[in-house]
Amino acid sequence: MTTEMKLPLSPLGKLEMILNVPRKKLLDLTKDYKFKVLKKGEILFKHGSEVNDLIIILKGNLRIVKLLDGREINLTLLNSGDIAGAILLNSSSQSFYPGDIQSINKSEIILIPKNVYHTCWINDPDIYAKIQNHIQKRITYLHEDKSSQIYSIEKKLAIFLLRHFSESLTKKDLAPIFTKREIASALGARTETIIRAMKIFEKKQLIKIERKEIILLDINKLKSLSV
Amino acid sequence: MTTEMKLPLSPLGKLEMILNVPRKKLLDLTKDYKFKVLKKGEILFKHGSEVNDLIIILKGNLRIVKLLDGREINLTLLNSGDIAGAILLNSSSQSFYPGDIQSINKSEIILIPKNVYHTCWINDPDIYAKIQNHIQKRITYLHEDKSSQIYSIEKKLAIFLLRHFSESLTKKDLAPIFTKREIASALGARTETIIRAMKIFEKKQLIKIERKEIILLDINKLKSLSV
Numbered sequence: 001m002t003t004e005m006k007l008p009l010s011p012l013g014k015l016e017m018i019l020n021v022p023r024k025k026l027l028d029l030t031k032d033y034k035f036k037v038l039k040k041g042e043i044l045f046k047h048g049s050e051v052n053d054l055i056i057i058l059k060g061n062l063r064i065v066k067l068l069d070g071r072e073i074n075l076t077l078l079n080s081g082d083i084a085g086a087i088l089l090n091s092s093s094q095s096f097y098p099g100d101i102q103s104i105n106k107s108e109i110i111l112i113p114k115n116v117y118h119t120c121w122i123n124d125p126d127i128y129a130k131i132q133n134h135i136q137k138r139i140t141y142l143h144e145d146k147s148s149q150i151y152s153i154e155k156k157l158a159i160f161l162l163r164h165f166s167e168s169l170t171k172k173d174l175a176p177i178f179t180k181r182e183i184a185s186a187l188g189a190r191t192e193t194i195i196r197a198m199k200i201f202e203k204k205q206l207i208k209i210e211r212k213e214i215i216l217l218d219i220n221k222l223k224s225l226s227v
Numbered sequence: 228m229t230t231e232m233k234l235p236l237s238p239l240g241k242l243e244m245i246l247n248v249p250r251k252k253l254l255d256l257t258k259d260y261k262f263k264v265l266k267k268g269e270i271l272f273k274h275g276s277e278v279n280d281l282i283i284i285l286k287g288n289l290r291i292v293k294l295l296d297g298r299e300i301n302l303t304l305l306n307s308g309d310i311a312g313a314i315l316l317n318s319s320s321q322s323f324y325p326g327d328i329q330s331i332n333k334s335e336i337i338l339i340p341k342n343v344y345h346t347c348w349i350n351d352p353d354i355y356a357k358i359q360n361h362i363q364k365r366i367t368y369l370h371e372d373k374s375s376q377i378y379s380i381e382k383k384l385a386i387f388l389l390r391h392f393s394e395s396l397t398k399k400d401l402a403p404i405f406t407k408r409e410i411a412s413a414l415g416a417r418t419e420t421i422i423r424a425m426k427i428f429e430k431k432q433l434i435k436i437e438r439k440e441i442i443l444l445d446i447n448k449l450k451s452l453s454v
Contacts, residue, residue: 066374073374087366090359098370132317135362139314142369143325147293147300149376 011035014058015110018081021126028120029127034111038062038103045101050094053111054121055084060107061164061176063186066099074186075099076138079164079176086131087138089117105177156187157197158225161207165216177212238262241285242337245308248353255347256354261338265289265330272328277321280338281348282311287334288391288403290413293326301413302326303365306391306403313358314365316344332404383414384424385452388434392443404439 009017016026034053038044038060045051047066055062057080064075064084075098078084088095112121121127141163148156160183164176178186184194201207206218206225216222236244243253261280265271265287272278274293282289284307291302291311302325305311315322339348348354368390375383387410391403405413411421428434433445433452443449 066370068374068377071377075370075373087359087363091363092356092360095363098367129319132314133319135366136314136318136322139362139366139369140325142366142373143293143302145373146302146369147295150295150298 011058011108011110014108015056018056018058019127019130025124029116029124030110030112031116031120032113033116036109036111038107038109040103040105042103043100044103044109045097047099048096050096051085051088052114054086054089054114054117055101056110056112057082057084058108058110061104061178062107062109063102063104064097064099065102072185073099076141077104077164077186083131083134086117087135089114090122104182153187153189153193153197154200154225156189157183157194157201158206158222160187161201161214161216162219162222162226165214166219166222178214179212238285238335238337241335242283245283245285246354246357252351256343256351257337257339258343258347259340260343263336263338265334265336267330267332269330270327271330271336272324274326275323277323278312278315279341281313281316281341281344282328283337283339284309284311285335285337288331288405289334289336290329290331291324291326292329299412300326303368304331304391304413310358310361313344314362316341317349331409380414380416380420380424381427381452383416384410384421384428385433385449387414388428388441388443389446389449389453392441393446393449405441406439 012026012030015030016023019026019029021029036044044055044062055078057078059080061080062078062084064078066073066075076084084101088097121131144159148159151159164178180194180198181191183198184191187194198207198209202209204218204221206216206221208215208217239253239257242257243250246253246256248256263271271282271289282305284305286307288307289305289311291305293300293302303311311328315324348358371386375386378386391405407421407425408418410425411418414421425434425436429436431445431448433443433448435442435444
């Protein structure tokens with residue numbers, strides 16, 4: 001039996017992979033950056049606190065969650081490779097987080113200070129385009145969520161899986177881990193419903209689950225389920 | 228009895244008011260613009276058609292609406308002074324409308340061609356900041372909508388009225404007209420429910436209705452109802 005050697009990527013190495021920029025530019029973009037490892041459930045920023053950083057998720061998943069009359073409203077789910085805070089930092093006035101920024105599972109993030117974001121990120125055409133694509137994706141997802149109230153659980157699950165597991169970024173080191181309970185909570189469904197739907201997806205060979213990790217086997221079929 | 232003389236603003240005059248830029252700059256920004264008057268219910272662009280213009284609403288209201296299994300999903304409601312298409316044009320790839328762009332009532336719009344948007348709008352720091360504020364507002368509204376499922380009808384109505392009638396832009400010439408049925412449809416409520424809630428708001432002197440036009444009398448009180 002051979003043992004595969006795996007050198008874990010450094011935080012900047014992961015960011016380099018995400019942004020796909022030359023090292024020199026990366027160093028400008030990450031001036032005064034902070035690297036943080038978040039525990040499952042940890043709150044990075046509280047609802048209503050001022051936005052002073054761009055957040056980039058290197059590994060794991062975060063959510064923006066609002067507590068309302070004892071209920072949790074998932075405003076956004078963030079994947080590795082995603083950014084948060086860009087829209088709020090782009091605005092001319094002071095901005096505040098619309099919900100708690102909470103780690104769903106063990107996550108790694110990088111924080112870029114506001115002033116570095118304004119001087120280096122916004123003024124770089126390549127990076128600017130990437131940020132705009134993120135913002136567009138965010139709005140597309142929010143539109144999809146508006147329609148999804150009347151979707152079947154299969155359709156909701158297909159959309160969820162495609163959103164979170166079909167990105168080119170989900171290489172071994174960055175693949176997200178969601179428990180079935182977390183997926184259920186994100187979709188506003190009961191855990192048993194998700195377990196049943198995932199079993200059907202496995203049986204139909206649309207996905208496989210390997211040590212908690214979800215692997216998409218038939219992206220085209222999932223896409224046809226999602227529309 | 229004296230008759231008040233009212234000179235209606237020209238399309239560019241209205242746009243000048245909305246953007247608040249010098250005439251010289253306005254002429255650059257409106258190179259090759261098109262002005263259109265839309266009838267109630269008219270569809271400006273169909274769901275799935277390519278986005279080639281920035282849309283600016285001078286007067287009236289538009290919505291982005293998706294038809295799904297015979298049901299209408301209101302993705303976004305647009306007011307006079309609002310813009311549509313900016314996020315989609317910012318993206319590096321070809322973009323398509325996520326729903327029909329439909330006029331709710333008689334509306335006036337200006338279309339700015341994609342290339343003028345890219346050369347003149349994005350590169351102007353003032354205009355860029357205004358666009359970013361619009362995008363942020365759009366996302367804030369989509370987040371609010373996610374939470375609003377569990378809101379009371381009073382809270383939903385207060386949010387709706389503040390969104391559409393408290394803007395500094397709703398001067399006489401630009402004030403939107405919504406029928407109670409249109410408000411009901413936007414809030415996913417029955418028309419009778421809206422009629423009843425509006426009557427209560429009038430009795431409490433939060434609003435008054437003058438010739439179909441809704442005027443907010445107590446913005447602070449409406450704000451306290453909306454949070």
